[in-house]
Amino acid sequence: MSDTGPFAGKVALVTGSESGIGRETARVLGESGAVLILNGRNPVRLEQTRRELAAAGLHVVSCVADVTRYADCARLIDTAIGAFGRLDILVTNASISQRAYFADMQPEVFREVLDSNVYGSVYPLKAALPHLLRSRGSVTFISSISALNGMPSGSAYCAGKAAVANLAHTLRLELADTGLHFGVVHIGFTQNDADKRVLDAAGRPVPIAHRPPRWQKTQREVAGLIVDHIRRRRPRTVISALGHLIVLVHTWFPRLGDWIVLTTTRRLKHFYE
Numbered sequence: 001m002s003d004t005g006p007f008a009g010k011v012a013l014v015t016g017s018e019s020g021i022g023r024e025t026a027r028v029l030g031e032s033g034a035v036l037i038l039n040g041r042n043p044v045r046l047e048q049t050r051r052e053l054a055a056a057g058l059h060v061v062s063c064v065a066d067v068t069r070y071a072d073c074a075r076l077i078d079t080a081i082g083a084f085g086r087l088d089i090l091v092t093n094a095s096i097s098q099r100a101y102f103a104d105m106q107p108e109v110f111r112e113v114l115d116s117n118v119y120g121s122v123y124p125l126k127a128a129l130p131h132l133l134r135s136r137g138s139v140t141f142i143s144s145i146s147a148l149n150g151m152p153s154g155s156a157y158c159a160g161k162a163a164v165a166n167l168a169h170t171l172r173l174e175l176a177d178t179g180l181h182f183g184v185v186h187i188g189f190t191q192n193d194a195d196k197r198v199l200d201a202a203g204r205p206v207p208i209a210h211r212p213p214r215w216q217k218t219q220r221e222v223a224g225l226i227v228d229h230i231r232r233r234r235p236r237t238v239i240s241a242l243g244h245l246i247v248l249v250h251t252w253f254p255r256l257g258d259w260i261v262l263t264t265t266r267r268l269k270h271f272y273e
């Protein structure tokens with residue numbers, strides 16, 4: 001384990017870290033002194049990421065596991081404990097998103113998206129909880145600014161992201177005396193890996209809808225903010241000016257919020273579809 005940096009001596013697990021924001025969050029945690037357990041479902045991509053981070057001098061192991069399966073999560077946590085003997089930081093980042101209207105969606109696609117966001121957070125936490133309580137560690141659920149307000153074409157995704165935000169709050173209250181940190185990070189538009197896919201109404205993987213590049217933060221910027229959130233043990237972090245605007249409008253001017261969303265749905269269809 002590293003003996004320098006704010007997370008020196010700490011062991012961090014980031015789910016869905018074979019790619020995207022999860023990979024960059026693991027990288028920043030590693031650069032801040034933590035040793036890492038990477039996770040994903042694709043063994044080839046996961047191994048590529050493990051090698052990339054190891055080549056950068058980070059101390060890293062990986063475990064292929066589907067976080068919507070409890071048995072996989074138990075094995076994932078066993079891998080972490082077997083490798084490093086403890087667990088201090090859990091970031092539940094793995095997620096599937098969608099590009100489909102509710103009326104068109106196959107019921108099983110709704111379930112798949114919801115499960116990846118809800119049980120994909122609950123199961124790793126359930127398996128890791130005894131170890132995190134022992135270390136008085138930190139749990140961060142990765143949510144989205146789309147959980148702060150409704151977003152057409154994102155029903156199951158938004159519902160799942162809103163669920164984990166409430167879960168973080170409830171567990172913070174329920175386990176208040178334990179010293180365990182529970183937080184949620186609402187991420188805004190972020191640059192994506194070129195091969196990122198989301199599900200359409202029939203469950204087929206499709207590219208994500210176009211977002212203007214000037215509205216997007218880099219994965220590295222977002223990872224830095226997530227790691228800062230963990231270091232400060234913050235209850236909630238909302239990323240991006242748009243995120244703060246949504247909180248303000250949704251809280252104080254909800255009808256205006258709906259008008260803006262409905263207007264952009266009509267005028268910027270490609271943004272949602």
Ligand SMILES: NC(=O)c1ccc[n+]([C@@H]2O[C@H](COP(=O)([O-])OP(=O)(O)OC[C@H]3O[C@@H](n4cnc5c(N)ncnc54)[C@H](OP(=O)(O)O)[C@@H]3O)[C@@H](O)[C@H]2O)c1
Nearest residue numbers: 016019020021040041042066067093094095144187189190
């Ligand atoms: N990018 C944005 O603009 C944005 C905005 C708001 C919130 N977020 C949130 O930020 C997080 C990261 O997003 P991203 O943009 O980096 O997406 P991404 O590139 O698709 O990364 C998600 C990762 O999760 C993995 N994954 C999905 N289901 C899994 C499962 N059941 N078990 C294990 N791994 C699983 C994916 O790999 P496989 O599918 O190969 O397993 C992938 O490595 C997500 O929670 C997302 O909702 C992103």
